[in-house]
Amino acid sequence: RVVAVIMVGGPTKGTRFRPLSLNIPKPLFPLAGQPMVHHLISACRRIPNLAQIFLIGFYEEKEFALYVSSISNELRVPVRYLREDKPHGSAGGLYNFRDYIMEDNPSHVVLLNCDVCCSFPLPEMLEAHKGYGGMGTLLVIKVSAEAANQFGELVADPVTNELLHYTEKPETFVSDLINCGVYIFTPNIFTAIEDVFMQRKDRANLRRATSFEALQSAAKALPPDYVRLDQDILSPLAGKKELYTYETLDFWEQIKTPGMSLKCSGLYLSQFRHTSPQLLAAGDDARSATVIGDVYIHPSAKVHPSAKLWIPEQIGPNVSISANARIGAGVRLISCIILDDVEIKENAVVIHAIIGWKSSIGKWSRVQGEGDYNAKLGITILGEAGSVEDEVVVYHCISEQIEAEHGL
Numbered sequence: 001r002v003v004a005v006i007m008v009g010g011p012t013k014g015t016r017f018r019p020l021s022l023n024i025p026k027p028l029f030p031l032a033g034q035p036m037v038h039h040l041i042s043a044c045r046r047i048p049n050l051a052q053i054f055l056i057g058f059y060e061e062k063e064f065a066l067y068v069s070s071i072s073n074e075l076r077v078p079v080r081y082l083r084e085d086k087p088h089g090s091a092g093g094l095y096n097f098r099d100y101i102m103e104d105n106p107s108h109v110v111l112l113n114c115d116v117c118c119s120f121p122l123p124e125m126l127e128a129h130k131g132y133g134g135m136g137t138l139l140v141i142k143v144s145a146e147a148a149n150q151f152g153e154l155v156a157d158p159v160t161n162e163l164l165h166y167t168e169k170p171e172t173f174v175s176d177l178i179n180c181g182v183y184i185f186t187p188n189i190f191t192a193i194e195d196v197f198m199q200r201k202d203r204a205n206l207r208r209a210t211s212f213e214a215l216q217s218a219a220k221a222l223p224p225d226y227v228r229l230d231q232d233i234l235s236p237l238a239g240k241k242e243l244y245t246y247e248t249l250d251f252w253e254q255i256k257t258p259g260m261s262l263k264c265s266g267l268y269l270s271q272f273r274h275t276s277p278q279l280l281a282a283g284d285d286a287r288s289a290t291v292i293g294d295v296y297i298h299p300s301a302k303v304h305p306s307a308k309l310w311i312p313e314q315i316g317p318n319v320s321i322s323a324n325a326r327i328g329a330g331v332r333l334i335s336c337i338i339l340d341d342v343e344i345k346e347n348a349v350v351i352h353a354i355i356g357w358k359s360s361i362g363k364w365s366r367v368q369g370e371g372d373y374n375a376k377l378g379i380t381i382l383g384e385a386g387s388v389e390d391e392v393v394v395y396h397c398i399s400e401q402i403e404a405e406h407g408l
């Protein structure tokens, strides 16, 4: 049997996701109309003999309660949220709940960072992992040399795929092969984490017996029960025939900013073409006159029949419309996420933007971003209940709340 664990983190980690993380935990933010974590849960569902899925984080329990119970029913696999009282680090958090995770005596633990977007080739990875015979297998991908230093950089044996060297976000270039934050472990991972605790204890005792200076530096160090998977486990175990790699040639992105969430929404929409075409709005959808490219429209959204969902070829299709949104006649939507209860009035244009819950965009208005998903101000974002009057242009703007009026 296999269990899956998704590390969802907590509110302090989501600050770069503002203003969108102000009223919803980042893992529940919709990408292609489904909560971010939903894409990971669906991927886990494809693992043979999956017994349970755990979400581990330090968000309030009530924030996940509704989602967890509805998804358990829908997918008919138990999904449970386990709340840490404080952050323990990516490996510490896992260790904290080892009794729950080992409840069903699983042979393997699949561990996923919540903030990644990927095709999650988990069954294939599991097969490869069994063949390697190590304690863990990491999903890895080649990225550009310039981008690599935002991630864990690693070197793998080209023949055996063994992880030979691992450095977390190095200052000088090591490799363009990076850690995707998707892992398969045997239960021995818990012993490896325990070993880190023991070594720390030994070191602390040694310090106590030596100098006052050493004691001071220990005080500045991380809390003793805070263990990071990358620095504290992967780095020291590289080159010891314990860890192996599985390279994906498919898409992979990390979602730290709202700009990246818009990009990833598009990636999941295009994946739906192969995995769940029924979720995509069809060109002849009765609720809309013209749908071009990959578009998701929630069943409760109202799209005026003459509204045009049109995406120029050079950008690529990417529009997702959430529950109870109302889209007026003659509206143009290109590369955007429209959240719940938004109203977009006649002939407004929204391009490269995320429109927050309950916002309203006036007639003939234009809300637009530049379209560079990696740039800080690359997309325009309206937080909750933003209001843009008729005939107003909002360009290049991130706002917790917008009250844009004519002439501004």
Ligand code: GDD
Pocket: 007, 008, 009, 010, 013, 056, 057, 058, 084, 086, 087, 088, 089, 090, 093, 112, 113, 114, 115, 116, 150, 151, 152, 153, 168, 169, 178, 179, 180, 181, 228, 230, 254
């Ligand atoms: N429950 C819980 N508790 N989750 C945590 C904690 C914690 O104390 N700390 C981090 N996480 C979760 C985050 O929400 C995220 O999903 C994952 O663990 C990793 O977060 P970080 O440790 O902050 O690392 P990172 O995202 O900057 O980088 C990691 O992921 C990259 C891939 O996205 C590293 O493993 C990189 O090497 C890797 O390239």
